[in-house]
Amino acid sequence: MISRFAKSLGLIVFAIFLLSTLAMIHPPSRSYMEPWSGQIFGEGGVEKMLHDKVFVQPPIISGVKGGVIMPKLGNATAKASLGRATWKLLHTTTLRYPEHPTQDEREALSSYFHLSSRLYPCGECAAEFQQLLAKYPPQTSSRKAASLWLCAVHNQVNERLHKPEFDCAHLSNEYDCGCGDAPITATDDAADPMDLEDNDSKDDVTGVDMIRGGR
Numbered sequence: 001m002i003s004r005f006a007k008s009l010g011l012i013v014f015a016i017f018l019l020s021t022l023a024m025i026h027p028p029s030r031s032y033m034e035p036w037s038g039q040i041f042g043e044g045g046v047e048k049m050l051h052d053k054v055f056v057q058p059p060i061i062s063g064v065k066g067g068v069i070m071p072k073l074g075n076a077t078a079k080a081s082l083g084r085a086t087w088k089l090l091h092t093t094t095l096r097y098p099e100h101p102t103q104d105e106r107e108a109l110s111s112y113f114h115l116s117s118r119l120y121p122c123g124e125c126a127a128e129f130q131q132l133l134a135k136y137p138p139q140t141s142s143r144k145a146a147s148l149w150l151c152a153v154h155n156q157v158n159e160r161l162h163k164p165e166f167d168c169a170h171l172s173n174e175y176d177c178g179c180g181d182a183p184i185t186a187t188d189d190a191a192d193p194m195d196l197e198d199n200d201s202k203d204d205v206t207g208v209d210m211i212r213g214g215r
């Protein structure tokens, strides 16, 4: 006959076995509910939400990275005039870029250069530009950083083409468009030529051309 002690021991062993089996089926959870607010903390609650936020991926814009798209240009005259126009555009862009750009603006400028290096209409120049971008990734932290970076990249191209080095201290003078830094939403007191309501050569009511002077 089994003693009472042996029975109790058997029951305890069975209970331990049952609990450990259950624990293996359901992985341990560290979440708990705060009794006062009812808010759930731990793996399934607030901590999980915060954790997820850290790993939010920025949107991936397709097409920014990749190989050169355009064919070889060849013609030296076309290549030179295209180059002068492009450098003007690129330097003016960096010199009007924000002093304190947001993360979005930084990504926009970086994408702009990478897209330019794919789509530049002179394929052989684009291939060189891509190598330069790989070696010297765009500096986008500020206007100064971006404009000096581009100046240095241009000087790399100058060196390869046996052209004189440009003194980057003269950047602002060379590319001063005289346009200032007015926000694009600023109102301009000068008459807008596209605003017919402000155009005294038209009749306010009918919009018909006014006859000036007379014979």
Ligand SMILES: Cc1cc2nc3c(=O)[nH]c(=O)nc-3n(C[C@H](O)[C@H](O)[C@H](O)COP(=O)(O)OP(=O)(O)OC[C@H]3O[C@@H](n4cnc5c(N)ncnc54)[C@H](O)[C@@H]3O)c2cc1C
Pocket: 079, 080, 081, 082, 083, 084, 085, 086, 087, 091, 120, 124, 125, 126, 128, 129, 150, 151, 152, 153, 154, 155, 157, 158, 161, 163, 165, 166, 171, 174
């Ligand atoms: C991305 C890119 C890649 C190119 N790759 C090639 C190539 O592989 N082969 C090729 O034959 N041509 C290439 N070109 C064209 C080449 O760089 C010149 O534009 C072209 O040869 C005409 O030269 P340029 O002497 O008139 O002066 P550019 O180099 O066009 O410069 C125009 C003006 O910018 C100023 N400048 C010069 N250096 C700088 C600088 N570092 N920073 C700021 N301003 C400066 C000067 O006032 C100069 O007169 C490329 C152009 C670009 C935009």
